[in-house]
Amino acid sequence: MPAVSETRETVEKLAKSNYEWGFETNVEMDLAPKGLNEDIVRLISARKKEPQWMLEWRLKAFRAWQEMSEPNWAKVKHPPIDYQDAHYFAQPKKKDGPKSLDEVDPELLKTYEKLGIPLHEQEMLAGVEGAGQKTPVAVDAVFDSVSVATTFRKTLAEAGVIFCPISEAIIEHPELVKKYLGTVVPVADNFFSALNSAVFTDGSFVYVPKGVRCPMELSTYFRINARNTGQFERTLIIAEDQATVSYLEGCTAPQRDENQLHAAVVELVAMEDAFIKYSTVQNWYPGDENGKGGIYNFVTKRGICKGDRARISWTQVETGSAITWKYPSCILAGKGSVGEFYSVAVTNGHQQADTGTKMIHLAPDTRSTIVAKTISAGQSDSTYRGLVRMQPKARNGRNFTQCDSLLIGDQCGAHTVPYIESRNMSARIEHEATTSKISEDQLFYCRSRGFSEEEAVGLIVNGFCREVLKELPMEFAVEAQKLLQISLEGSVG
Amino acid sequence: MSENSAAAWQALTGRAGERAALLGTEGLPTRRVEAWHYTPLQSLNGIAWQVAPALDDAAVKQRIDGLNLPTHDGLLVFANGRFCKGLSHLPACMDVQEYGDGSAVQPLLAGRFSAGLNAALRQPGARLHVPVGKDAGLIVMVSLTEGNGVSTHLHHSITLDEGARLTLLDIQLGEGQYLTNPQMDVHCAANAHLSHVTKQVESREAARLAIVGACIGERGNYDSFTLNQGGVLARQEVVSQLSGSFSNTNVNAIQLVDGSRLNDLSSMIHHASPDCTSRQTVRTVLSENGQGVFQGKILVDQIAQKTDGYQMNQALLLSEKAQMNSKPELEIYADDVKCSHGATVGALDEDQLFYLRSRGVLEEQARDMLVQAFLLETVELVEHESLRDYLLKALPGHV
Numbered sequence: 093m094p095a096v097s098e099t100r101e102t103v104e105k106l107a108k109s110n111y112e113w114g115f116e117t118n119v120e121m122d123l124a125p126k127g128l129n130e131d132i133v134r135l136i137s138a139r140k141k142e143p144q145w146m147l148e149w150r151l152k153a154f155r156a157w158q159e160m161s162e163p164n165w166a167k168v169k170h171p172p173i174d175y176q177d178a179h180y181f182a183q184p185k186k187k188d189g190p191k192s193l194d195e196v197d198p199e200l201l202k203t204y205e206k207l208g209i210p211l212h213e214q215e216m217l218a219g220v221e222g223a224g225q226k227t228p229v230a231v232d233a234v235f236d237s238v239s240v241a242t243t244f245r246k247t248l249a250e251a252g253v254i255f256c257p258i259s260e261a262i263i264e265h266p267e268l269v270k271k272y273l274g275t276v277v278p279v280a281d282n283f284f285s286a287l288n289s290a291v292f293t294d295g296s297f298v299y300v301p302k303g304v305r306c307p308m309e310l311s312t313y314f315r316i317n318a319r320n321t322g323q324f325e326r327t328l329i330i331a332e333d334q335a336t337v338s339y340l341e342g343c344t345a346p347q348r349d350e351n352q353l354h355a356a357v358v359e360l361v362a363m364e365d366a367f368i369k370y371s372t373v374q375n376w377y378p379g380d381e382n383g384k385g386g387i388y389n390f391v392t393k394r395g396i397c398k399g400d401r402a403r404i405s406w407t408q409v410e411t412g413s414a415i416t417w418k419y420p421s422c423i424l425a426g427k428g429s430v431g432e433f434y435s436v437a438v439t440n441g442h443q444q445a446d447t448g449t450k451m452i453h454l455a456p457d458t459r460s461t462i463v464a465k466t467i468s469a470g471q472s473d474s475t476y477r478g479l480v481r482m483q484p485k486a487r488n489g490r491n492f493t494q495c496d497s498l499l500i501g502d503q504c505g506a507h508t509v510p511y512i513e514s515r516n517m518s519a520r521i522e523h524e525a526t527t528s529k530i531s532e533d534q535l536f537y538c539r540s541r542g543f544s545e546e547e548a549v550g551l552i553v554n555g556f557c558r559e560v561l562k563e564l565p566m567e568f569a570v571e572a573q574k575l576l577q578i579s580l581e582g583s584v585g
Numbered sequence: 586m587s588e589n590s591a592a593a594w595q596a597l598t599g600r601a602g603e604r605a606a607l608l609g610t611e612g613l614p615t616r617r618v619e620a621w622h623y624t625p626l627q628s629l630n631g632i633a634w635q636v637a638p639a640l641d642d643a644a645v646k647q648r649i650d651g652l653n654l655p656t657h658d659g660l661l662v663f664a665n666g667r668f669c670k671g672l673s674h675l676p677a678c679m680d681v682q683e684y685g686d687g688s689a690v691q692p693l694l695a696g697r698f699s700a701g702l703n704a705a706l707r708q709p710g711a712r713l714h715v716p717v718g719k720d721a722g723l724i725v726m727v728s729l730t731e732g733n734g735v736s737t738h739l740h741h742s743i744t745l746d747e748g749a750r751l752t753l754l755d756i757q758l759g760e761g762q763y764l765t766n767p768q769m770d771v772h773c774a775a776n777a778h779l780s781h782v783t784k785q786v787e788s789r790e791a792a793r794l795a796i797v798g799a800c801i802g803e804r805g806n807y808d809s810f811t812l813n814q815g816g817v818l819a820r821q822e823v824v825s826q827l828s829g830s831f832s833n834t835n836v837n838a839i840q841l842v843d844g845s846r847l848n849d850l851s852s853m854i855h856h857a858s859p860d861c862t863s864r865q866t867v868r869t870v871l872s873e874n875g876q877g878v879f880q881g882k883i884l885v886d887q888i889a890q891k892t893d894g895y896q897m898n899q900a901l902l903l904s905e906k907a908q909m910n911s912k913p914e915l916e917i918y919a920d921d922v923k924c925s926h927g928a929t930v931g932a933l934d935e936d937q938l939f940y941l942r943s944r945g946v947l948e949e950q951a952r953d954m955l956v957q958a959f960l961l962e963t964v965e966l967v968e969h970e971s972l973r974d975y976l977l978k979a980l981p982g983h984v
Contacts, residue, residue, distance in 0.1 A: 165619065482930075484905070499920035502887060512911040512928055517902035520931035527917050527924040 124181035130154060133290050136181050140259045140293070143266060149274070153289030156280035163283055166446040167475045167507060168415050170388065173353060180291045180324075251307050253337075254299040258326050261297035268299055272330055276359040276396045276423070284355040284417075285392040288324045292357070295326035300335035300366075309565055311340040325356040331366035333399060338369040340568060354413075355390045364399025364426065369407070371564050373572055375579075376412035383442025383471075386414025393420035394450075397429030397458075405432040406449065407563045409572045411579040414443060419477065421450035424458035424486075431460040434560040436572070438579045439472030439504070448478035448509075453486035453519065462493040465557050468504035469580055475507040482519035489519035497527040498556055500549070500580065550577040591630035597736075600636065601705035608705045614698050621698070623878040623910040624820055624849045629792055634764055637665035637735035646672055649727055652756065655971040658722030664729045666708045666737030678719040690742075690770035690798035693824050693855075699796040703738050703768040710739035710767065715749035715777075723752045723969065728767065730759035730791070737763070742770040745777035745805075752780040752969050758815070762790040771799035771807060775829060778806045782972055784979065787815035789844060796822040803829030803858075810967050811838040812976060813848045820849035820878075827854070827861035827889075837966050838867045841981065842875030842907070849878035854896075856889040856919075865896040868963045870956055870981075871907035882914040883926070889919050896926040901933065901959055903952075956981065 124135055133154050137147040162173070248255050254265060262269050279289040300306050331337050341358075354376070360368050370393075379386025389412075395404040406420040422431030433449035451460035460480065468474045480491045497506035508525045530552050538548035554561070554573050561569050594612050598605040613629055614621035645664045649672065654660075658676045662669040694700035715721045730737055745751055757765065765787060773779050779799075787793050793816040799807045811821050825834040840848040854863045869877040883894045900909040913926040933955050941951035960980055967973045 497915075497917070499917065499922070502890070502918075502920045504920070505916070505918045507917060508913075508915040508926070510911075510913060510928070512913075512930060513908070514900070514902065514910075514930040515908040517905055517907060517932045521929065523911075523913070523926075523928040525913070525915060525926050527915055527922060529920045529922070 123179050126179055127176045128178075128180055128291065132180050136291055136293060139181065140262070142259075142262055145266075145270065146262055149279070150290050153279035153286050154291075157283065157286035157290055160280070160283045160286055166417050166477070167473065167509075168417060168444040168446050170415055170444075173388070175287070178353065181293060247307060252301045252304055253306050254297065255310055256297055258295045258297040258328060259293070261328075265297070265299070268330065269297070269328070272359070272361055273328055274359075276361060276394050277357050277392050282392060284390040285357050288326060288355045288357040288392070292324040292326035295328075295356070297327075298329040298337060298339065300331045300337045302332040303334045304332075305335070306337040309338045309340055311342070323352075323354050323356075325354075327356070327358040329359070329368055329370070330361045331363060331368050333364040333366060335363070336367045338371070338565060340371050340373075340565060342373045342375075342568070353388045353390070356392070358391070358393040358420075360395030360404055362395065362397050362399065362402035362404050362429075365401050366399060367403045367405075368395060369405045370395070370420070371568055372406075372408040372410075373564075373568055373575065374408065374410045374412050374416070375575060377414075378412050378441055378443045379414040381441055383414070386443070387412065389413040389416045389418060391418040393418065394423065395421070395431075396423040397426045397431065399429070400427040401429060402426045403430040403432070405434070405563070407434045407560065408436070408447075409560070409564070409575065410435070410437040410445060410447060411575050413445075416443075416445040416447050418447045419449055421452070422460065423452045423454065424460065425454045427455045428457040429455065430458070432563075433460075433462045433464070434563040435464045436467070436557045436560045436576070437465070437474055437476075438467045438469075438576060439474045440470040440579055441472060442470070443472040445473070446475040446477055448476045450479040451481070451491060452479075453482045453489040453491070455485060456487040457489070458486055459490045460492075462491070462495075463559050464493075464495045465560055466495070466497040466506055467500065467553060467556070467576075467580070468497065468506045469500035471503045473505040473507070475509060476525075477509045479511040479513070480521055480523070481511075481513040482516045482521065484515045486516045486519050489516060491519075491521045491523075493521075493523040495523075495525040496556070497525070498553065499527065499529050546581070549580060553577075553580060592633040593630045596633035596635065597702070597706065600634075604705045607701050609698075609701060620851070620880070623880070623912075624818065624847060626818070628818060629764065632734050632762075632764075634736040635734055637730060637732050637737050637763065639667055640664040640729070640731060642669055642671055645669055645729055648729055648758075652727070654725050655723070655754070655975045657725045657754070659724040661711050661724065661726040662729070663710065663727070663739055665731060665735070666739055668709070668711075675724070676721055679713060679715055679721050679724075689772060689800045693798045693800065693826055694768070694796060697796060697822065697824070699766060699794040699820070699822055700768055700798070702766050702794060703740055703796065706736070706738040706766070707740045708738050710741035710769075712742050713751075714744045715746060715751050717746040718748040720750040723754065723972070725754045725756065728755075728757045728765070730763045730765050730787070731761055733762045735761075735763050737765050737767070739767045740770075741767065742772075743779065744772045745774060745779055747774045748776040749774070750778045752972065753782065754972060754975075755781065755783045756786070757783070757793070757795075758786045759788045759791055761788055763788065764792045764794070766794045768795075769797045771797060773799065773801045773805035773807050773832075775803040775805060777802065779808070780967075780969060781807065781809045782967060782969070782976070783809070783811040783821065784976065785811065785813050785815055785819060785821060786979070787819060789815060789817060789846065791816045791819070793819035794822075795820065797824065799823070799825045799834070800828050801826065801832040801834060803831060805829060805832045806834070808833075808835045808968070809837065810835075810976075811850065812979060813838055813840040813850055814979070816846065816848070818847045820851060823850075823852040825852070825854050825863070827856050827858055827863065830858040830860045832858065833862045833864075835864045835966065836881075837865060837963055839960055839963050840867070840869040840877055840879075842869065842877045843872045845874040847876040847878065849880070851878070851880040853882045853884065854894065856883070856885040856892045856894065859889055860891045861889065862893045863895070865898075866963050866966060867898040868960060869898075869900040869909060870903065870960065871900060871909055872903040874904075874906045876907070877909045879909075879911045879913070881912075881926070882916060883924055885917040885919050885922055885924065887918040890921045892919060892922040892924065894922070894924040898926075898928050899959075900930045901956065902930065903933070903956070953981070
């Protein structure tokens with residue numbers, strides 16, 4: 093789902109869609125040959141005009157990746173992935189790079205239009221009907237791996253915030269990138285993060301300096317556009333002491349036949365008293381009704397609360413992708429730091445999701461909260477997998493975890509796999525999980541008030557997810573509710 | 586695999602002979618094996634586990650006399666993996682039946698290391714059979730192991746025909762640095778009721794890999810309670826399958842972990858039929874450098890509609906060095922179910938302590954009281970009165 097498109101029109105479009113965003117744009121692509129080897133890594137680095145240190149970093153990751161094998165512990169099934177049968181670099185062809193939006197390939201603009209992004213800054217502010225005074229949102233749109241336009245650069249620059257494609261940051265702010273890239277998710281952390289480190293093409297870079305509250309919500313969204321191109325996004329967000337930033341990530345992908353691999357890495361660094369809020373609405377193509385096609389979403393997201401009293405909050409609404417493998421985590425290294433994870437995962441059709449979080453408490457007085465809501469319908473499988481670890485120094489650490497699963501239909505599965513490890517006696521961990529179906533009483537109540545069965549289910553599901561949805565920024569929350577309803581279409585009756 | 590060359594592996598595969606294939610090829614499970622992540626067996630590698638020598642009946646009798654057993658209707662004694670016929674007796678309504686490897690429990694335990702080890706080195710254990718409609722009362726089974734560097738692998742099987750009842754007190758104890766690896770196959774036919782209380786007080790240096798597989802028929806009940814207290818590394822594994830509709834299983838346990846010991850309760854409750862219920866309460870008290878492990882899975886098949894499953898595991902950490910690892914797991918494929926689990930880990934409640942102290946109770950006593958209260962609730966789940974009293978006596982500080 094795109095960031096802000098709560099116009100009537102979009103809503104109508106959403107309501108009738110099976111998968112509304114299933115179109116494909118014909119923009120001439122600059123494709124690297126299929127396959128993955130050191131030459132491809134060198135090619136990507138050269139195309140991005142990267143400095144030598146970056147190339148070396150990539151090569152190190154590539155060599156580590158070659159030694160690793162694909163993880164197999166997640167509760168997902170898929171045919172083996174041939175990593176040599178994909179293009180690792182695809183760039184929309186452009187002449188000298190657009191100076192303004194007028195120069196941008198009209199096809200590209202059309203795609204944005206279909207997505208419902210008013211890219212022009214003025215329209216961005218005023219474009220939403222009857223919205224009144226809206227909080228401005230800055231968009232860094234990623235069109236198949238290359239950021240095409242970034243808005244609001246000026247306002248942000250005045251506040252001292254750096255918000256740009258990471259490829260640009262590597263060239264313009266190498267000292268920052270060098271200092272933080274790979275510190276939260278080391279290159280060889282896991283199979284997919286190593287792959288990403290070797291071949292990532294672009295992503296976002298955010299730096300919020302000391303004491304600055306970012307003047308607007310930052311937003312990026314990704315589209316996978318060309319056939320057979322895996323997309324490897326890399327995001328790095330740094331909030332210095334007392335800085336605050338809220339970042340939105342939303343995504344759509346065109347409909348296609350072949351499974352596509354998406355292995356993103358997101359790293360967050362929060363210093364003393366800093367607050368990073370990272371919200372995701374993920375609605376990639378889940379495959380058709382027979383489970384064919386769809387995106388493989390193997391993501392590594394991790395944040396570190398480095399400074400005392402730092403806070404990182406992950407909120408996610410996962411409705412898309414054929415397979416989701418995603419565990420946004422918090423390392424609570426600063427005294428009194430706080431980690432939060434709010435998640436709604438909806439699976440329908442033949443989707444599979446194995447998602448959850450890790451809360452690693454390293455320091456005293458650290459707190460974490462996990463609220464995970466899982467909804468399974470159709471023939472899908474959904475798993476919550478989470479780890480809470482209190483290390484010996486996590487004196488007075490606190491964790492509260494709540495996992496609730498809702499099953500719709502008898503062909504689906506919902507699973508909960510929490511790992512709870514305590515090495516400190518004064519730490520307190522509480523975990524609860526429930527699994528149930530929609531109660532007949534609630535359904536009957538809604539039906540007796542004149543709602544159709546599908547509306548009633550939508551209403552109940554939204555109620556079930558309320559605790560999570562309320563954590564989303566306003567615009568996102570509205571869309572997420574609609575999305576939930578759409579995702580469950582065809583699952584009842 | 587480096588473990589393959591370890592002394593333990595060589596000795597065990599050597600003893601298993603042509604059954605060595607049942608052990609697999611991976612060696613003793615390491616941390617990398619998911620099911621053994623919190624209880625890796627590397628510490629057993631260095632010892633060439635030998636067959637335990639026979640013990641003298643008189644010495645065994647002395648040990649049993651010291652146990653202060655509750656009044657019972659039958660007694661079965663095993664010493665170092667051998668049945669002590671002279672010390673055992675059974676009630677008239679029971680008989681001893683031969684049970685082959687083709688029992689219904691085998692597939693339940695497939696792929697589980699403890700069961701594989703037992704299958705490879707199996708020693709004949711109890712073969713109990715309670716006929717239709719009979720109540721065999723309380724039977725006590727004592728398994729004593731003594732020696733260093735020796736291992737026993739008893740295989741018991743308990744069969745309850747339709748409507749039969751049995752209460753089994755299963756006591757396991759010993760002296761020395763040994764390894765015990767008992768397996769018990771349980772078959773509860775329709776309306777049968779087995780109450781199985783395990784009191785595990787093995788030597789503090791012993792390793793223990795115990796496994797129980799239970800198949801429960803329609804309206805049957807397998808009610809299990811484990812006091813997991815001994816061994817330097819001791820896993821009690823319970824796999825309970827609700828195969829008939831309206832059946833019930835309870836898999837409760839108390840773990841008392843002190844010193845540098847590790848106690849592990851791993852369970853799998855498999856709802857394979859509709860309208861079944863399962864209940865589980867596991868409480869662990871950890872002191873000194875103790876490590877506690879709880880892994881509990883509730884699996885609900887697609888056919889098992891109207892399942893009602895509940896699982897609670899709580900751990901009390903009494904020392905800075907103690908650690909607890911829990912992994913409660915739900916795997917659910919049916920939609921009309923009510924399943925929940927809860928887990929807590931923490932220290933004693935300061936408010937409760939303060940309350941007791943303000944009423945003049947000494948700090949140490951107050952702590953003991955709170956620990957006892959924490960454990961008492963679980964022991965009270967044991968229905969058999971004299972057994973409950975017997976267990977209470979084993980708790981720290983005698984409630």
